[in-house]
Amino acid sequence: MTQALEGFLQALSAGILIGAVYGLMCVGLGLIFGVMRVINFAHGDFMMLGMYAAFYLFTALGVQAAFGNAFGPFVAILLAGPILALFGYAIHLALISRVSGTRTSALEGEGHYAQLILTLGIALILQNGGLIVFGSVLASIRTPLSSSAWVLGPFFDISIFINKARGIDAVVSFIAMILLTLLITRSRIGKSLRAAADNPTAATYMGIDVDRAHRVAFALGSGITAIAGGLLATNYPFHPFVGVEYVIVMYAGVVLGGMGSIIGAFWGGMTIGLVQQMSTLILPTQLQNAAIFVVFLLIIFFRPQGFFGRVVERT
């Protein structure tokens, strides 16, 4: 009995920890989709770039030397955010803005096809370019914290182990999410992003440059997912094709949260993390991903608009 309870609590805490990172990862995509209504197939590959950015910052560019083995990785990961945000900004300026925003508002359907093809193309280029530049060897951002744990308890003979790296990953994710929520709900920039998402034409009448708002959202979303990717990389090795594995989780999270809801995307990602870890209690590990999609289908069946689907319609 105690053992079962201990196993349950252990899986629950593992689910919350990984769920927070998944949540952050999904929020990056959710922000882009929510504001721009663009489906970015390359988002997983942006995350891969974020992982490598953190990796090279840490190993080759002096962050390890300056901040040490334990916390250096987290410094490198946080720095990868702005780098990928700049990258996203440039990609939007050079490519995405040509097939989205005000340029295509007149030709709704055709704009979407062009977006699909363009972002798929970017994804392929990044994956194969990554293979050439980074090679196919698995990389990882190692910190000694990945192999040590905090012990909670014992409370009545029950102890829970919290992997230190994962614990910090989750805390960083929650803090990033809180800051982002404040930015979106309170700041002028955040409000104008939401206005541009609600009604781009009316936003233009207000003097909001909608294409610029999209660029900000795209940069912000890319940076956030890059940070989430770096955090994952402290526990999971990665390679140039790692984006393909995660992009599905990202889309599932965004759909679960309710397409267009930024905060919903976080809880969507959290749900996936929880289901993934809890399923190990009753299912063999190979079936983790199957469990995620069974739960995904069930939730979508009973609540097609997702957790935070919009109650008010776009005009």
Place this chain on the structure above:
Amino acid sequence: MLRIEALTAGYSAIPVLNGVSIDVEQGQFVAIVGPNGAGKTTLFKTISGIVQPSAGSIMFEDRDLLSVPPAQRAHLGIAHVPEGRQVFPSLTVMENLEMGAMTEAGQRDWKHNIERIFEWLPVLAERRGQFAGTLSGGQQQMLAIGRGLASSPKLLMLDEPSMGLAPTIADFIFERLIEIRRQSRLTILLVEQRVAEALESADHGYVIEAGRVALEGNNQTLRADDRIRKAYLGM
């Protein structure tokens, strides 16, 4: 203040406006009336930069408006209260008003503006925390007007503020507009289906039919015109 000359505009290949010329002087209240599909909304969209004209010119305070990017036009002092209200549904009433105040002048005058807006349209003060998407049609229209006023505009453009509203609500909104105009002396360009009311309170009027100015004149000449009396005033 606003001088539109020989404007031709439309969607893709379909021409809608055909050589329209309109003048709005500083402090004037100008009304535009005309049947459905005449091109009134298209005219407003062209002024705001959403529709590109193929010929003609638009000057705003001696500035070539057509060379100003659409998102910059609000910052010059043009507030567009669009047809069908188009409030931001997932933003609260207050946030919608803040979006109106994105312009520099709107930022500067925010405190003063918001006080006056709440005084003119008290329902907005009562509902300030409510999501705009959950307001009634009349309340949304008042919000759209308040949002326009929050930018401290030099020119307020209103596209059918009475559209789709019950007559008593439409009357109320019209009465509010007259009051706002009386107190603020704002320059107003109004498109309206309620021709009698519009022509009665405006200084100057234009009748647009099938993309052309069919008739124009001051308040008395238009109301005395036989064609207007027959076609629009039902006399």
